[in-house]
Amino acid sequence: MASTPFDPPLAIRDPDMARLIDDERVRQHQKLRMIPSENYASRAVLEATGSVLNNKYSEGYAGKRYYEGQQIIDVVERLAIDRVKALFGVDHVNVQPYSGSPANLAVYLAFCNPGDVVMGMGLPAGGHLTHGWSVSITGKYFRSVAYGVRRDDHRIDLDEVRRLARESKPKILWVGATAYPRTLDYAAFAEIAREVGAVLCADIAHISGLVIGRAHPSPVGLAEVVTSTTHKTFRGPRGGMILCDAKHASAIDKAVFPGLQGGPHNSNTAAIAVAAHEAAQPEFGAYAHQVVANAKTLAEGLVARGLSLVTGGTDNHLVLADLSPKGVPGKVAARALDRAGVVVNYNSVPFDTRKPFDPSGIRLGTPALTTRGMREAEMSRVAEWIARIVDHPEDEATIERTRGEVAEVCASFPAPGLGLD
Numbered sequence: 461m462a463s464t465p466f467d468p469p470l471a472i473r474d475p476d477m478a479r480l481i482d483d484e485r486v487r488q489h490q491k492l493r494m495i496p497s498e499n500y501a502s503r504a505v506l507e508a509t510g511s512v513l514n515n516k517y518s519e520g521y522a523g524k525r526y527y528e529g530q531q532i533i534d535v536v537e538r539l540a541i542d543r544v545k546a547l548f549g550v551d552h553v554n555v556q557p558y559s560g561s562p563a564n565l566a567v568y569l570a571f572c573n574p575g576d577v578v579m580g581m582g583l584p585a586g587g588h589l590t591h592g593w594s595v596s597i598t599g600k601y602f603r604s605v606a607y608g609v610r611r612d613d614h615r616i617d618l619d620e621v622r623r624l625a626r627e628s629k630p631k632i633l634w635v636g637a638t639a640y641p642r643t644l645d646y647a648a649f650a651e652i653a654r655e656v657g658a659v660l661c662a663d664i665a666h667i668s669g670l671v672i673g674r675a676h677p678s679p680v681g682l683a684e685v686v687t688s689t690t691h692k693t694f695r696g697p698r699g700g701m702i703l704c705d706a707k708h709a710s711a712i713d714k715a716v717f718p719g720l721q722g723g724p725h726n727s728n729t730a731a732i733a734v735a736a737h738e739a740a741q742p743e744f745g746a747y748a749h750q751v752v753a754n755a756k757t758l759a760e761g762l763v764a765r766g767l768s769l770v771t772g773g774t775d776n777h778l779v780l781a782d783l784s785p786k787g788v789p790g791k792v793a794a795r796a797l798d799r800a801g802v803v804v805n806y807n808s809v810p811f812d813t814r815k816p817f818d819p820s821g822i823r824l825g826t827p828a829l830t831t832r833g834m835r836e837a838e839m840s841r842v843a844e845w846i847a848r849i850v851d852h853p854e855d856e857a858t859i860e861r862t863r864g865e866v867a868e869v870c871a872s873f874p875a876p877g878l879g880l881d
């Protein structure tokens with residue numbers, strides 16, 4: 461076949477970028493990636509993400525597009541929708557949101573006018589920016605009311621949620637979090653939303669894979685709208701999706717396009733379909749349960765070594781450690797851990813007295829390590845390494861020794877999708 465000037469592979473066409481991508485591939489292989497919102501997408505998901513579907517514009521929805529040439533794309537998008545519908549047992553799915561924040565913005569656009577009251581978990585308590593936090597557009601364009609967690613046990617205070625909802629009558633009530641290590645009580649939230657006439661929206665970005673695998677209760681049937689990213693425990697491409705009851709289908713679709721976005725990212729749509737196909741396999745349920753079992757073992761190991769955990773442990777995929785009793789700022793610990801080969805993020809803890817950019821905690825998750833096949837035995841070692849570094853964040857010999865032990869374990873657990881196994 462005749463070649464064109466565009467045919468050479470990346471390594472020839474742009475060696476600098478090829479090298480950077482290779483470096484990142486090696487980093488992802490050699491380190492323990494414990495940021496709870498990250499994972500490893502499979503080779504099949506990555507192939508679809510980097511496919512020629514990238515080249516097609518498809519504004520609109522299957523069967524009703526504004527551009528011709530949709531013979532294949534319509535089938536791709538319908539397949540993604542049907543697979544996600546079957547996974548969650550929902551009436552309607554939109555797979556076009558570019559990620560979680562646009563998915564959530566579309567929900568506001570579907571149900572609210574500027575200035576309306578909305579309610580969500582406050583960022584310092586573990587909520588997401590887009591649930592109405594002040595610095596986000598969702599806190600600037602709407603009158604946002606934040607609920608939090610109890611001071612004594614750091615669990616969601618449902619009495620406070622009910623009281624605030626009765627007082628403020630929000631249009632939307634969000635249930636969902638990015639740094640909350642416990643099971644969410646969707647039935648209780650649904651009761652509150654019903655009483656005050658709010659649309660209950662569950663943001664399951666972090667836990668969608670756990671919901672599919674039945675390692676966390678599903679909000680479907682209780683929340684009228686469910687949003688999620690597709691790259692966390694779902695293990696798909698960077699993207700977003702909105703699930704809803706039939707009665708909201710048209711409002712949600714109109715809000716995503718033409719309300720908020722232009723053409724969907726078709727290669728991501730295809731990769732969502734691939735991830736949904738993978739999540740429908742029986743082994744995905746085992747994965748989801750192992751994510752939680754690993755997080756519990758990690759939490760127990762950290763507590764046994766003197767770390768203080770928000771809520772004392774975990775029911776899901778993440779652990780939030782408050783390092784203030786140790787006298788070590790979260791950022792200092794996170795940087796030392798990264799040098800030792802354990803990648804976490806520093807994070808505020810409830811009622812934190814430090815600033816968000818220099819907070820008291822670190823947030824750890826098990827989705828990526830579990831994808832690599834690590835289990836309880838490895839989690840006990842990980843707990844030992846984390847506690848060791850937190851106790852000696854400036855001891856070069858300790859960091860060096862830990863880095864060697866981490867690298868040895870990583871070498872035995874090849875990560876999917878990297879092409880290094």
Ligand code: DSN
Binds near residue numbers: 497588638665
């Ligand atoms: N969802 C956030 C996280 O938890 O990392 C990013 O927005």
